[in-house]
Amino acid sequence: MSTDAQLAIGLDIGGTKIAGGVVDRTGRVYAELQAPTPPRSGAIVIASILLDLVARLREGRDIAAVGVGAAGIVRWPEGRMLWAPNNAYRDWDIRDELERETGLPAVVDNDANVAGFAEARLGTIPHRQMLFVTVGTGIGGGLVLDGEIYRGPTGMGAELGHMIVDPLGPRCGCGNHGCLEAVASGSALSRMGREAAAADPDGVIARIGRSEGAVTGHTVTTAAQQDDPTALDIFNRLGRWLGIGIASLATIFELEAVVIGGGVVRTGDLLLTPVRAAAREYAYAPEARGVPPVTPATFGSEAGMIGAGLLALEHTDRKPSST
Amino acid sequence: MSTDAQLAIGLDIGGTKIAGGVVDRTGRVYAELQAPTPPRSGAIVIASILLDLVARLREGRDIAAVGVGAAGIVRWPEGRMLWAPNNAYRDWDIRDELERETGLPAVVDNDANVAGFAEARLGTIPHRQMLFVTVGTGIGGGLVLDGEIYRGPTGMGAELGHMIVDPLGPRCGCGNHGCLEAVASGSALSRMGREAAAADPDGVIARIGRSEGAVTGHTVTTAAQQDDPTALDIFNRLGRWLGIGIASLATIFELEAVVIGGGVVRTGDLLLTPVRAAAREYAYAPEARGVPPVTPATFGSEAGMIGAGLLALEHTDRKPSST
Numbered sequence: 001m002s003t004d005a006q007l008a009i010g011l012d013i014g015g016t017k018i019a020g021g022v023v024d025r026t027g028r029v030y031a032e033l034q035a036p037t038p039p040r041s042g043a044i045v046i047a048s049i050l051l052d053l054v055a056r057l058r059e060g061r062d063i064a065a066v067g068v069g070a071a072g073i074v075r076w077p078e079g080r081m082l083w084a085p086n087n088a089y090r091d092w093d094i095r096d097e098l099e100r101e102t103g104l105p106a107v108v109d110n111d112a113n114v115a116g117f118a119e120a121r122l123g124t125i126p127h128r129q130m131l132f133v134t135v136g137t138g139i140g141g142g143l144v145l146d147g148e149i150y151r152g153p154t155g156m157g158a159e160l161g162h163m164i165v166d167p168l169g170p171r172c173g174c175g176n177h178g179c180l181e182a183v184a185s186g187s188a189l190s191r192m193g194r195e196a197a198a199a200d201p202d203g204v205i206a207r208i209g210r211s212e213g214a215v216t217g218h219t220v221t222t223a224a225q226q227d228d229p230t231a232l233d234i235f236n237r238l239g240r241w242l243g244i245g246i247a248s249l250a251t252i253f254e255l256e257a258v259v260i261g262g263g264v265v266r267t268g269d270l271l272l273t274p275v276r277a278a279a280r281e282y283a284y285a286p287e288a289r290g291v292p293p294v295t296p297a298t299f300g301s302e303a304g305m306i307g308a309g310l311l312a313l314e315h316t317d318r319k320p321s322s323t
Numbered sequence: 324m325s326t327d328a329q330l331a332i333g334l335d336i337g338g339t340k341i342a343g344g345v346v347d348r349t350g351r352v353y354a355e356l357q358a359p360t361p362p363r364s365g366a367i368v369i370a371s372i373l374l375d376l377v378a379r380l381r382e383g384r385d386i387a388a389v390g391v392g393a394a395g396i397v398r399w400p401e402g403r404m405l406w407a408p409n410n411a412y413r414d415w416d417i418r419d420e421l422e423r424e425t426g427l428p429a430v431v432d433n434d435a436n437v438a439g440f441a442e443a444r445l446g447t448i449p450h451r452q453m454l455f456v457t458v459g460t461g462i463g464g465g466l467v468l469d470g471e472i473y474r475g476p477t478g479m480g481a482e483l484g485h486m487i488v489d490p491l492g493p494r495c496g497c498g499n500h501g502c503l504e505a506v507a508s509g510s511a512l513s514r515m516g517r518e519a520a521a522a523d524p525d526g527v528i529a530r531i532g533r534s535e536g537a538v539t540g541h542t543v544t545t546a547a548q549q550d551d552p553t554a555l556d557i558f559n560r561l562g563r564w565l566g567i568g569i570a571s572l573a574t575i576f577e578l579e580a581v582v583i584g585g586g587v588v589r590t591g592d593l594l595l596t597p598v599r600a601a602a603r604e605y606a607y608a609p610e611a612r613g614v615p616p617v618t619p620a621t622f623g624s625e626a627g628m629i630g631a632g633l634l635a636l637e638h639t640d641r642k643p644s645s646t
Contacts, residue, residue, distance in 0.1 A: 159575070160575060164605050248487045252482070252483060283499075285482075
């Protein structure tokens with residue numbers, strides 16, 4: 001059976017919460033549950049949360065497959081979590097464990113990949129050739145090329161947050177210098193805010209930071225919304241780096257569209273205006289090749305869950321499980 | 324018929340010469356001819372040269388297809404030349420013209436694409452997931468992903484010479500700032516040599532330049548081979564930029580290998596040592612993901628011709644011509 005009525009459970013393992021939902025191929029969400037992610041937890045703890053969510057979401061429903069999106073490096077198609085930024089598990093055969101315990105076919109992929117897949121297939125404007133960038137604490141990338149998620153031969157590709165845009169720039173969490181994530185993420189926003197507050201302790205950012213208890217990305221956003229020139233300059237620099245990275249990726253891939261998700265895009269034009277300006281400024285041969293539009297994501301925090309469920313349904317069609 | 328015995332004519336339209344050869348699927352070259360490229364020539368002149376080469380190479384042989392590699396932006400699969408750096412033609416239906424005039428099925432693609440295809444399929448070590456970079460006057464890129472040339476939906480992708488590696492860096496011929504081509508090409512080598520000669524008119528580079536009549540990439544190479552520290556520093560900077568670009572592309576694509584062709588790679592370790600060092604230094608999570616080897620190309624100036632012929636034979640298998 002392969003119809004729009006088929007249902008999957010999509011799971012999204014994030015740094016603070018695990019979201020699970022029952023979804024169909026159109027992106028409709030029939031039920032949704034959440035659980036907090038215990039900090040630095042390992043495979044046994046996370047597996048028991050995932051299985052509990054699946055059991056509760058499955059009750060009274062005919063579920064065809066399970067899909068998982070998870071932050072980290074996931075080997076594809078095996079669905080093995082090699083490494084995760086926020087969790088203690090390493091080299092965990094999460095797909096096999098889910099299939100064994102649930103009796104359902106399962107897929108496991110990187111969280112930005114499945115969120116990008118949801119945006120490409122089910123976003124306001126569907127795209128077959130799209131770059132999805134999540135700008136949150138870090139930067140995640142999902143590439144959809146010719147209608148399919150691009151992962152590289154074993155799932156190690158599309159680590160777009162770690163392309164180098166500023167080789168002499170600040171150190172990234174990964175140890176490199178000048179990664180896109182080091183200069184254009186929510187963490188970079190916080191760092192630039194702290195630097196600005198230290199440089200001008202009487203400035204708007206420092207003042208708001210004191211009232212909030214610490215200078216964070218939120219502090220810079222509040223200051224920018226009050227037209228503080230220092231905060232606006234930080235957003236311009238952040239957005240400019242992101243736009244430069246997007247310009248390179250458009251030159252490499254010939255993109256139809258760029259979609260930006262993640263927490264920082266909720267600042268709207270504060271981020272998007274400089275991103276669009278730099279993506280155009282650094283575009284290669286824009287008269288001949290065009291410049292892809294840069295738009296905010298259709299789905300918010302549900303993108304990963306919906307994309308994971310959609311991917312599970314599509315994958316089940318292609319390769320029937322042995323169960 | 325689809326056998327190793329099938330022959331194609333491969334043509335490579337370069338800035339100074341047009342090379343044509345009769346090749347088979349194994350890369351064997353049965354005959355070869357060359358003609359100079361008349362400077363800034365248009366479609367009529369180039370077409371007559373191509374047709375003359377085809378007629379002479381075809382004599383007494385059963386030719387199955389014609390393939391062309393050409394510098395510039397080529398629409399795929401239509402084989403329409405949209406723009407070329409060294410020739411006056413624009414928006415030229417070169418594939419249709421060749422098919423009409425020769426009665427043979429034809430393919431036309433970017434020169435670095437077909438050269439990379441030859442390296443991936445027929446190089447000393449074949450690869451299914453490979454980056455090919457030509458470092459000549461400019462920088463050309465050919466990407467082979469999952470065994471096939473990656474071009475983007477219409478052939479506009481893989482313009483790797485124009486990814487941005489140094490956003491505040493020198494102006495590129497394309498008008499942008501800090502393209503890989505602006506800092507890591509043969510032209511960049513010449514520019515850095517001229518700058519060094521101007522800064523130190525008594526230095527080795529300036530002296531060799533005067534004896535050669537001008538400071539070129541060749542001047543810097545000669546000085547470096549004499550262990551001139553300024554020239555060695557120029558090669559280190561050039562190679563470092565190329566290595567940074569390669570590191571980003573490895574992070575994006577999960578590459579098995581990186582192959583470098585073009586005139587500048589003939590300097591050997593002068594270029595390759597700093598390239599390899601920077602590609603490793605800027606690699607993302609090298610312990611988990613590995614670092615692809617960087618090796619010089621197997622084929623020299625014949626790569627484009629061989630790759631164009633190979634592509635023509637493979638394409639003919641898939642989509643029989645109506646002729």
